[in-house]
Amino acid sequence: MFGAMAAVVAPDSHRTRTLIVGLSSVPGPFDPAVARTAEQMVPVLRVYQRLLRRDQSPDLALRWRRTDVAGEWLFELDPAARFGDGGPVTAEAVVFSLNRAREFGRGASSDLVDSLAEVAAVSAHRVRIRFVQDQPRNLSILATHAASIVDPRIASRGGHNETSAWLASRSEGSGPYRLRGSQPGATQILERNPAWAGSPVWFEQIVFRSIPDPTLRFLALERGEVDFAVMAPGQALARLRRTPGISIEAGPVLAFQSLGFNLERSSFSDARLRRAIAQAIDTAAIVQHIRSGHASTFQGPLAPGMIGYDRSLYDIRYDPAAARTQAHVLLDREIRASLIYPGVSPETDTVVQYLQAVLAPLRIRVRLERLSIAAYIDRMTRGAYDLVLQSWVSPRDDASGILDFWFNPQRVGVDNPARYRDSETWRLIQRADATLDELERARLHRQIALRVNQALPYIYLQQTHVAHGLRNDIQGYAFDPGVPLEIPIDRMRRA
Numbered sequence: 001m002f003g004a005m006a007a008v009v010a011p012d013s014h015r016t017r018t019l020i021v022g023l024s025s026v027p028g029p030f031d032p033a034v035a036r037t038a039e040q041m042v043p044v045l046r047v048y049q050r051l052l053r054r055d056q057s058p059d060l061a062l063r064w065r066r067t068d069v070a071g072e073w074l075f076e077l078d079p080a081a082r083f084g085d086g087g088p089v090t091a092e093a094v095v096f097s098l099n100r101a102r103e104f105g106r107g108a109s110s111d112l113v114d115s116l117a118e119v120a121a122v123s124a125h126r127v128r129i130r131f132v133q134d135q136p137r138n139l140s141i142l143a144t145h146a147a148s149i150v151d152p153r154i155a156s157r158g159g160h161n162e163t164s165a166w167l168a169s170r171s172e173g174s175g176p177y178r179l180r181g182s183q184p185g186a187t188q189i190l191e192r193n194p195a196w197a198g199s200p201v202w203f204e205q206i207v208f209r210s211i212p213d214p215t216l217r218f219l220a221l222e223r224g225e226v227d228f229a230v231m232a233p234g235q236a237l238a239r240l241r242r243t244p245g246i247s248i249e250a251g252p253v254l255a256f257q258s259l260g261f262n263l264e265r266s267s268f269s270d271a272r273l274r275r276a277i278a279q280a281i282d283t284a285a286i287v288q289h290i291r292s293g294h295a296s297t298f299q300g301p302l303a304p305g306m307i308g309y310d311r312s313l314y315d316i317r318y319d320p321a322a323a324r325t326q327a328h329v330l331l332d333r334e335i336r337a338s339l340i341y342p343g344v345s346p347e348t349d350t351v352v353q354y355l356q357a358v359l360a361p362l363r364i365r366v367r368l369e370r371l372s373i374a375a376y377i378d379r380m381t382r383g384a385y386d387l388v389l390q391s392w393v394s395p396r397d398d399a400s401g402i403l404d405f406w407f408n409p410q411r412v413g414v415d416n417p418a419r420y421r422d423s424e425t426w427r428l429i430q431r432a433d434a435t436l437d438e439l440e441r442a443r444l445h446r447q448i449a450l451r452v453n454q455a456l457p458y459i460y461l462q463q464t465h466v467a468h469g470l471r472n473d474i475q476g477y478a479f480d481p482g483v484p485l486e487i488p489i490d491r492m493r494r495a
Contacts, residue, residue, distance in 0.1 A: 016494055017204040019474070021487060022217045022229040025344060025373060026210045027188065030179070031167040032148035033101040033109050036377075036414060041145045043188040043208040046490050048148035048173035051075055051094070051127075054483060056139055060089060060149060060174070061127075064139075071117065071131040071138075079125050082195035083151045084171060084178040091121035096152035098129075104160060109146040110411065111404075133434055137398050149174065176201045176490045186210060190489075202476075202493035214345060221246055221469050227494075228474060228487065232467040233347060234294035240469060249479040250467035252296055254303055254394040254402075258458040259355065259387060260418040267337055267386050273330050274456040278316045280323035280358045283461055290350050291462065300460040301406055301449055306399040307438055308445025314453050314460065320358070327362035334363045340379050341389035343370040351461070352389055381413045388417045391464070393485060399445055400433045407452060418457035425451050 027043050028035075035041045051061040061075040081089035098119045101109040115138060118130040131138045141147065151172040154163045166172075171179035176198060177190040190206040209226065211217040214233040221229040222243055232240055232248060241248050259281075261268040268274055287295045299311035341352050349370070356366040366387065371379065379385055394401050405411070407429060409421040425448060432444035466484040470477060476492035 017202075018207060019203045019205070019228065019489060019492065019494075020207045020209065020226045021489075022209055022211045022220055022226040024214065024217065024231040025212060027208065029164060029168060030171075031164040032145050032150065033097075033104045034164055035145060042485060042487065043190065043206075044171060044173070044179060045145060045486055046177050046488075047171040047175045047179055047190065047193075048145075048150065049081070049089075049175050050144070050147050050149065051142045052139065054140070054143045056143070059143075060094075067128070069130065071134050073129050073131075073139075074122070075127045075129065077125040077127065078197075080197040081174050082197060083174050084193050084195055085151075086195045087151065087153070088124075089149060089174045090124050091127045093149055093152050094127045095119050095121050096155070097149045098147060100150070100160075100163075101146050110415075111141050111144065112146060115141050134436065135400075135433055136436065137400050137433070140398065177206060180205075199490075201490045203489060206489050212344070218469060221471070224471065228468065228470045228477070230468050230485065230487075231345075232469050233345065234290075234292040234465075234467075235347075237292070237294060237467055245472055246469050247472055248467055248469050249477065250294070250465060251479055251481050251484075253464060253466045253481045253484040255392065255464035255466060255484065256298060256300070256303075256394075257351070257389065257391045257461045257464060258300070259461060260390050260458050261456075262383060262386055262388070262417075262419055263421075263457060264383055264419045265386055267335055270330060271454070271456055272326060274459070275316070276323045276326040276330070276362060277359065277364070278323075278456060278459045279319045279326075280362055281355065281459060281461070282318045282320075282358075284318070286351060286354065287462055290347055290354065291465075294465045294467065295462040296465070298460045298463040300458070301402060301452060302399050302445060303402065303463065306402075306445070308399065308432075308442035308449070310446055310449065313446060313449040316459070320361075324361050327364070331363045334365055336365045336367065337386035338367050338369055339387040339389065340369045340371055340376060340385040342373055342376045342391070344373070344391075348389070348391070355389070377414055380417050383413070383419060390417050390458075399441075400429070403429045403432070403445075403448060406458065407448075420452075420455070420457040422451070422455065 027040055030044045032048055049060045053059050060077055060081055062078050064073055064075040067074055102112045105113045115131055117132045120128045122128050154166055154172050157163050157166045176193055176196045178193045180189045180191040188208040192204055217229045218232060220226045261274055283297045287297055299314035302309045339352060341348060352368050356368055359366050405415050407420055407425055408416055409426055412419040428444055428448045432441050435441050473495040474492060475495050
C-alpha cells in the first residue's frame with residue numbers, strides 16, 4: 001500500500017529528486033499564526049521565512065541593531081526576497097504578519113502578544129520593532145514559527161477565519177518551497193518556489209505522509225518507501241540500528257512528559273494527596289521498562305543546563321508504602337477520576353495504564369480516555385478532565401519558555417493544563433524574565449522551582465529522547481535537540 005502511494009506522488013523517473021518523509025501524526029493547521037507547535041507546521045516550515053533563524057543568523061533580515069530607544073530594534077530586510085508569486089517581501093509584509101499573529105493571540109502567537117509593543121515600517125525594507133521590555137529572549141521569539149512572514153495580500157480573502165482556511169491548503173510564504181497540494185490527514189506535497197533567491201535547494205519535491213503507527217512508519221523506511229521517518233519507538237531502536245541501509249539520529253531534547261492535575265476540580269485540590277500520588281509513581285521504571293532507557297528522569301520544572309537548575313528542589317522519592325498510607329488518611333472512600341491523553345503511540349498507552357494501576361491502591365479509580373489530537377486539545381481548552389498526561393516540546397531553549405508554558409495564569413488550557421494560578425509565582429517569573437543579571441535570574445528560578453514543587457500542579461515523569469531514522473543515501477541532516485521535529489529539507493540531498 002505504501003509503495004503504491006509513493007509511486008503516485010513520486011514516479012521512479014523523479015524519485016531521486018523527491019524526498020519522502022513519514023510523520024507520526026496528522027499535521028496542521030498550516031497557518032503559522034494559529035499552529036500551537038512546530039510539529040503541526042513541519043510540512044510548511046520551509047515554506048515561510050522569519051526575520052532570523054533560531055541560531056540568530058540572518059533569514060529575511062540581513063542585519064539588525066538596537067536603537068537608542070529602550071527595547072527597540074531596527075531590521076533591514078533582504079531586497080531580493082520574493083513570495084511564491086514573485087511579489088517582493090516588504091516591511092509592510094512584516095508589519096502585517098506580526099500584527100496578524102498578535103491579533104490571533106493564541107498558541108505560539110501568545111508570545112508575540114506578550115512581548116511586542118509596536119511593529120512599524122520605516123521604509124520599504126526597514127522595520128522597527130519595539131518590545132515591551134528588554135529581555136534575553138526577545139530575538140529568539142522572532143525566530144519561532146508564529147513569527148513567519150506571510151504575503152499580506154491574503155487579507156483580500158476576508159477575516160482571520162477565512163485567511164486561515166486559505167492557508168490550510170495553499171502557501172503564501174517566501175521560503176525555498178511552496179505547497180503544491182494537500183490531502184487532509186494523508187499527504188502534503190511541496191515543490192520548489194520558482195521565485196526563491198536564496199541558496200539553491202537540491203530536492204525538487206518533498207512529500208510528507210502521515211503514518212501514525214510507528215511500526216508501519218519504520219517498516220516503510222526499511223523498505224525504502226520513505227526516506228526519512230520521525231519518532232522511532234524506543235523498543236525498536238536496538239534493532240533499527242542494526243538494520244542495513246538506514247541510520248538513526250537521536251538524543252535528549254527539550255520535550256517533557258508530565259501528569260497534570262486539574263486544580264479547578266476538587267478531587268485533587270489537596271497538595272498532600274498530589275504528593276502521595278507522586279510518591280506512588282516509579283519514574284525510573286517508566287524510563288527503563290517502558291521507554292527502554294531512551295528517556296531520562298526529570299526533576300523539573302527546569303531542564304539540566306538552564307540557569308538556576310537544581311534537581312534537589314524536586315524532592316519526590318519513590319515510596320509506594322508511604323504514598324498508600326497518606327492517601328488512605330486523606331481519602332475515606334474511593335474517588336473516580338478521568339485521565340485524558342493523546343492516542344499517539346503504544347508507549348503512551350503503556351504509561352497511562354501504569355498510572356492507572358499504581359493509583360488504584362491509593363483509592364483512586366482512573367478512567368482512561370484515549371483521544372485524537374483535536375479532541376485532546378478541545379478537552380484541555382475546556383478543562384473537561386481530572387488528570388491529563390501531557391507531552392510537549394518547548395519551542396525555545398530558555399527557562400522562561402518552560403516556566404511561562406506551565407505556570408502562566410493567563411494561559412490555562414493547552415498551555416498550563418493544571419490550570420495553576422498563583423500570583424506570586426507569576427510575579428517571580430516575570431521578574432526573572434525581565435532581568436539581564438544571570439545571578440539574579442538563577443536565584444529567582446530556584447525560588448520559582450521551590451514554590452511550584454511544593455504545590456505540585458504537575459508530576460514530572462520523563463524528559464524525552466527523540467530518535468529519527470533516514471536512509472543512508474540522505475545527506476545534510478543533523479539532529480538538533482533544540483528543534484528536534486524540524487527537518488532542514490532545504491539543506492538535504494541524496495548521495
